[in-house]
Amino acid sequence: MKPRVAITAGDPAGIGPEVAVKAAADPAVTAICEPILCGPYQPDELSAFARGRVTPEAGQAAYFAIVEAVDAALAGRVDAIATAPINKEAFAAAGLPWKGHTDLLKHLTGARHAVMMFHSETLRVVLATVHIPLEKVSRALTAEVIDDVIAVTAAELPRFGFPAPRIAVAGLNPHAGENGLLGTEDERVLRPAVERARRESLDVSGPFPADTLFLRAMKGEFDVVVACYHDQGLIPVKMAAFGKAVNVTLGLPIVRTSVDHGTAFDIAGKGIADPGSMIEAVTLAAKLAQHRART
Numbered sequence: 001m002k003p004r005v006a007i008t009a010g011d012p013a014g015i016g017p018e019v020a021v022k023a024a025a026d027p028a029v030t031a032i033c034e035p036i037l038c039g040p041y042q043p044d045e046l047s048a049f050a051r052g053r054v055t056p057e058a059g060q061a062a063y064f065a066i067v068e069a070v071d072a073a074l075a076g077r078v079d080a081i082a083t084a085p086i087n088k089e090a091f092a093a094a095g096l097p098w099k100g101h102t103d104l105l106k107h108l109t110g111a112r113h114a115v116m117m118f119h120s121e122t123l124r125v126v127l128a129t130v131h132i133p134l135e136k137v138s139r140a141l142t143a144e145v146i147d148d149v150i151a152v153t154a155a156e157l158p159r160f161g162f163p164a165p166r167i168a169v170a171g172l173n174p175h176a177g178e179n180g181l182l183g184t185e186d187e188r189v190l191r192p193a194v195e196r197a198r199r200e201s202l203d204v205s206g207p208f209p210a211d212t213l214f215l216r217a218m219k220g221e222f223d224v225v226v227a228c229y230h231d232q233g234l235i236p237v238k239m240a241a242f243g244k245a246v247n248v249t250l251g252l253p254i255v256r257t258s259v260d261h262g263t264a265f266d267i268a269g270k271g272i273a274d275p276g277s278m279i280e281a282v283t284l285a286a287k288l289a290q291h292r293a294r295t
Contacts, residue, residue: 039065
């Protein structure tokens with residue numbers, strides 16, 4: 001029996017509904033799962049929203065679609081969820097306190113951890129911090145945060161075919177701090193976290209200079225890289241596999257994947273959006289659901 005995957009339509013003012021519908025009809029998707037669309041995606045439903053514009057109504061609609069999909073997953077009516085992109089400004093305009101899917105999913109599922117990973121055949125990257133200003137990253141990289149991210153990554157990577165994952169931690173500062181000359185966080189926070197993980201028999205190393213680490217991972221030296229902040233991790237993975245990378249939330253009691261792109265307001269409603277990343281997200285969600293059912 002094929003797994004049932006709920007596909008949320010995302011922000012109805014963006015390309016989410018288009019890529020969701022295209023993915024749900026794609027042979028690669030229908031061959032591996034039963035797709036179920038959540039949220040506004042029919043033309044008459046979408047006519048109620050201003051395409052390509054941030055509105056509270058669109059933010060609220062995207063939120064309700066996520067709630068519907070999560071409720072179905074928690075109740076066992078679907079086996080996984082794959083989400084189309086939302087707009088953070090629309091969420092804020094609707095009065096919603098969450099900055100994106102990751103913290104909302106953590107809230108809705110009651111999970112202790114929710115860790116963002118971008119997965120591709122070429123490169124896998126986990127983010128230690130996500131949607132926060134760059135000036136706050138240093139303070140956010142606490143021992144507890146790094147310990148938790150490493151532990152969740154080590155526990156979850158076997159689902160992706162890495163039974164004993166080789167985890168590399170990227171340095172925060174240039175040259176990973178150059179022994180404290182270019183910043184203290186690498187020696188004060190990151191290296192002790194790596195040493196604690198190794199004492200737990202985890203294959204973790206670093207911190208390494210970020211300017212060469214991702215290339216080393218792409219060449220096969222490591223299975224996954226823990227990046228310190230959003231752009232440090234997403235720039236290399238999107239350069240290596242844009243349109244093929246899948247956003248996966250680790251640490252949840254449900255399977256959740258998503259696209260590697262945003263709402264693309266500039267092309268919303270034109271019928272030209274590429275559903276490739278959405279197709280990748282749905283098929284990976286189905287495979288993860290099958291793995292969970294077997295184990």
